Amino acid sequence: MTHPNRILTTHVGSLPRSQPVVDQIFAREQGEAVDEATFDAVMAGAIDACVARQVEAGVDIVSDGEMSKISYATYIKDRYTGFDGDSPRRTPSDLTDYPGFMKRLSSSGGTPNYRRPCCVGPIAVKTLAPLHKDIAHLKAAAARHGAKQMFMNSASPGVVALFQPNQHYASDDAYLEALAHALRHEYHAIVDAGLILQIDSPDLGLGRHMMYKDLDEAAYLKRIEQHVEALNFALVAIPAARVRMHVCWGNYEGPHHKDVPLATILPTVLKAKPQGLLFETANPRHGHEWATIRDMRAQIPQDKVLIPGVLDTTTNFIEHPELVAQRLQRFVDIVGADRVIAGSDCGFGTFAGFGAVDDDIVYAKLASMAAGAAQVTTPKR
Numbered sequence: 468m469t470h471p472n473r474i475l476t477t478h479v480g481s482l483p484r485s486q487p488v489v490d491q492i493f494a495r496e497q498g499e500a501v502d503e504a505t506f507d508a509v510m511a512g513a514i515d516a517c518v519a520r521q522v523e524a525g526v527d528i529v530s531d532g533e534m535s536k537i538s539y540a541t542y543i544k545d546r547y548t549g550f551d552g553d554s555p556r557r558t559p560s561d562l563t564d565y566p567g568f569m570k571r572l573s574s575s576g577g578t579p580n581y582r583r584p585c586c587v588g589p590i591a592v593k594t595l596a597p598l599h600k601d602i603a604h605l606k607a608a609a610a611r612h613g614a615k616q617m618f619m620n621s622a623s624p625g626v627v628a629l630f631q632p633n634q635h636y637a638s639d640d641a642y643l644e645a646l647a648h649a650l651r652h653e654y655h656a657i658v659d660a661g662l663i664l665q666i667d668s669p670d671l672g673l674g675r676h677m678m679y680k681d682l683d684e685a686a687y688l689k690r691i692e693q694h695v696e697a698l699n700f701a702l703v704a705i706p707a708a709r710v711r712m713h714v715c716w717g718n719y720e721g722p723h724h725k726d727v728p729l730a731t732i733l734p735t736v737l738k739a740k741p742q743g744l745l746f747e748t749a750n751p752r753h754g755h756e757w758a759t760i761r762d763m764r765a766q767i768p769q770d771k772v773l774i775p776g777v778l779d780t781t782t783n784f785i786e787h788p789e790l791v792a793q794r795l796q797r798f799v800d801i802v803g804a805d806r807v808i809a810g811s812d813c814g815f816g817t818f819a820g821f822g823a824v825d826d827d828i829v830y831a832k833l834a835s836m837a838a839g840a841a842q843v844t845t846p847k848r
Contacts, residue, residue, distance in 0.1 A: 474795055474809055474840040475527040477774065478833065479713050479745055480620040480665055481539060481814030482521075482532030483826040488513045492537050492819045496582065510535045511604045518608035524830045525837025528616040528663065528808070531605040535597060538818045539667050540622045540630045541583055545597060547649050549590040554583045554632050559717055560676040561725040568721070585634045590645045592652050602660045618663035618711070621653050624701065625670035625694030629678045639690075643697040651701040654710075664710045665745075666702075670694055671736055672716040675727035687727075688735060695739045702740045711743025711774065712736075716753070718813035720781040720823060723752040730759045734766060745774040747812040748794065750781065757797045764801055773798050776812030777839065778832045781823045785831050791839025804845035809836050 484492070491509050495501045517532040536542040544550035562569040602619065609617050624646035628639065636642040657664045670678060671691050679687045702710060714736055716726040729746065736744065747753040753776075760773065767773075777794045778786055791809065798807045815829045816822050824832070 473845055474799070474804060474807055474843045475616075476525060476809045476833070476837050476840050477528035477618065478526065478530070478778070478811040478836075479715075479776075479780070479814045480530045480533055480618070480667070481536075481816040482517050482530070482534075483816045483822050483824075483829055484532070484534055484819050485513055485516075488534055489820040492535070496537055507600060510600070511607070514601075514604040515608040515611065518605070518614055519612045520830050521833065522612045522614050524833035526833055528618055529609060529614045530618050530620065530665075531601050531608075532816065533620055533814070535601055536819070539620060539814065540626045543622055543627055543631070543650075544584045546593055546595060546653065547590055548593045549586050549588040549635065549645075550584040550631055551587050552585050554585045556583070557629075557677050559673070559721070559725070560680045561722040564725070565722055572719075572721070583630050585632050586636065586642060587634050589635070590649045592649060595653060595656055598653060598656055602657065602662065605662070606660070616663065617661075618665045619657045620665045620667050621650065621657060623666045623668040623670065623694070623712075624650055624697040625674070625691070626668055628694075629670040629674055640693060643693060644700075647697040647701040651704075654701060654705060658705050658709045663743075664705065664741075665743075666698065666710060666712040666739075666741055668694070668698065668712050668739070669715045669717065671714050671732055672727060675732075676725040677717070680725075684731070688732070691732065692735050692738070695735060699738075699740045705740075707740050707742040707770065710741035711745060711772070712739055712741035713745040713813075715747050715813050718780055718817045723750075726752055728759070729753065729756040730763065733759065733763055737767060737771065742770055743772045743774050743808070745810050746776065748775040749777055749779040749786070749812045753812075757794070757801075760798065761801050767802065771802075772806050772808060773802060774808045774810040777809050778811040778836055780811055780813040780815050783824055783828050785828060785835050786839070788835050788839035788842060791836050792842035795840060795843045799843055799845060804843070809840040811836075
């Protein structure tokens with residue numbers, strides 16, 4: 468996953484989708500008749516283009532940009548039984564503290580509109596054909612454009628539970644267990660195809676001020692510990708070195724003053740099996756938390772690879788390569804260059820048709836990340 472002589476670059480996964488891609492996705496989402504051959508051709512072309520742009524920007528570990536997904540968590544309704552309807556929105560508590568800003572965000576189109584189904588029946592695999600198509604498109608694009616390493620995103624049991632409330636299982640624990648049993652098929656398919664599996668687990672951070680905002684800290688930590696246990700169960704037969712996990716506090720511009728500190732959740736996060744850990748350190752609310760990694764270094768297992776965000780995914784500022792290098796150097800000095808990869812805070816296309824950063828600026832940011840990573844001094848510890 469790392470390189471002995473330099474800092475590799477990657478990102479969290481989702482990238483801007485073109486209008487033809489968005490049109491296809493929302494036509495399917497709204498139940499319109501969609502020609503499968505056309506849908507597949509549009510997705511294949513979009514994945515090829517985004518891989519080409521990643522390689523051109525200097526990204527070492529590329530993804531398919533999550534082109535075919537409506538979002539990183541609600542896509543599961545298309546692959547698994549038991550999900551239907553819609554559910555009330557859980558508003559993050561930092562936004563409810565500032566109703567004027569929340570109203571402005573909503574009225575300006577700053578929040579995406581899409582269906583968030585509930586769990587209304589038994590969860591089982593319905594079809595993994597969309598996943599296999601995504602894998603095939605990514606591998607073909609990587610071969611065409613010379614990308615040597617690839618990853619693909621998949622939702623954690625906990626983040627599915629965060630966005631798709633349980634209305635079927637007797638308890639939240641039973642719901643998590645059912646999700647873990649079902650999602651492991653997806654996890655294995657990605658790893659068996661030779662890709663790095665990225666588990667998206669915003670529930671461990673975002674969950675504090677969204678899903679579990681009414682719990683005290685001890686109860687919250689107990690819940691996310693159960694989320695981690697469910698994930699580890701699903702990953703039991705997959706080598707840790709083939710998996711990385713993304714933790715965040717919500718990919719939106721907002722106050723974020725209710726974000727749980729990294730120091731509070733890090734001991735629990737580190738119990739998760741994935742070797743790689745992607746986390747926010749570029750945005751103004753979490754830029755200081757490199758010091759948490761420094762102060763808690765003794766608690767970080769020696770096999771963990773840190774993939775700190777060095778790009779803010781909510782602003783069109785293009786980070787200077789020297790700032791990127793400074794951010795990365797802090798982590799290199801803490802755990803060694805062989806355990807650091809450059810990443811982004813979150814995805815750039817979290818929801819289809821919605822993104823705070825201009826499409827072309829996204830790739831300019833990625834290029835700046837690669838330029839900064841090349842400046843880092845990388846002696847081994």
